[in-house]
Amino acid sequence: MAGRKNETERKVAHETVTLTRTMPAPPDVVFEAWRSVEAREIWSVPAPGLAIKFDQIDFREGGLELSRCGPKDDMRFHASVRYSEIVPDVRLIMVEEVSVEGVRLSVALVTVTFAPSDAETRMDFTAQVVALDGSNMVQGYLDGWSGAFANLEAYLKRGDVA
Incomplete structure (x- = not known):
C-alpha cells in the first residue's frame, strides 16, 4: 500500500480502558439497547456532529458487524466487530478493528458485562486496546x-427501548 510503513516499523501501544456505569434500567432492557440496531444508531454516536452507519449487522456468536463513523460529512473510520461470546443480559465479548483509508489503527478485545443492581444495571466495559502508530486510539x-454511555443512559431514561 502506497505511503504505508513497513509492518515491522509500526509502533505498537497496549492499554486497557475500563468504564463502569450504572444504567437506569434492568439488564434485559440495557442488553436490548445493545442488540437493537435502531437503538444503537441513536445512543452510540458519542458527540454532536458525529455519525455512525451500520453497514452489516450479524449479532450472534461468530457474527460480523461492519460500520463507519466520524464527522457526518466524513465517516472515514471503518470498524469491524466479531462477536466472540453473547450471553443475553449478562455479557458481550467482541474483537474490534478500526481502520482509516485501509490502514489499521487499532485492534481491541472488548468485554461488556451487565449485572443487576436493584432496578438498575451495573455495566462494566473493558477494552484491551492495541493502538498502532501512535494513532491516539486509546x-x-x-x-x-x-x-x-452518557447517551445510552439518557436513551434508557427516556424509555425509548422497544
Whole structure:
C-alpha cells in the first residue's frame, strides 16, 4: 500500500480502558439497547456532529458487524466487530478493528458485562486496546465510549427501548 510503513516499523501501544456505569434500567432492557440496531444508531454516536452507519449487522456468536463513523460529512473510520461470546443480559465479548483509508489503527478485545443492581444495571466495559502508530486510539476509546454511555443512559431514561 502506497505511503504505508513497513509492518515491522509500526509502533505498537497496549492499554486497557475500563468504564463502569450504572444504567437506569434492568439488564434485559440495557442488553436490548445493545442488540437493537435502531437503538444503537441513536445512543452510540458519542458527540454532536458525529455519525455512525451500520453497514452489516450479524449479532450472534461468530457474527460480523461492519460500520463507519466520524464527522457526518466524513465517516472515514471503518470498524469491524466479531462477536466472540453473547450471553443475553449478562455479557458481550467482541474483537474490534478500526481502520482509516485501509490502514489499521487499532485492534481491541472488548468485554461488556451487565449485572443487576436493584432496578438498575451495573455495566462494566473493558477494552484491551492495541493502538498502532501512535494513532491516539486509546484516548479515542475512552472519549468515544464515555460519550456513547452518557447517551445510552439518557436513551434508557427516556424509555425509548422497544
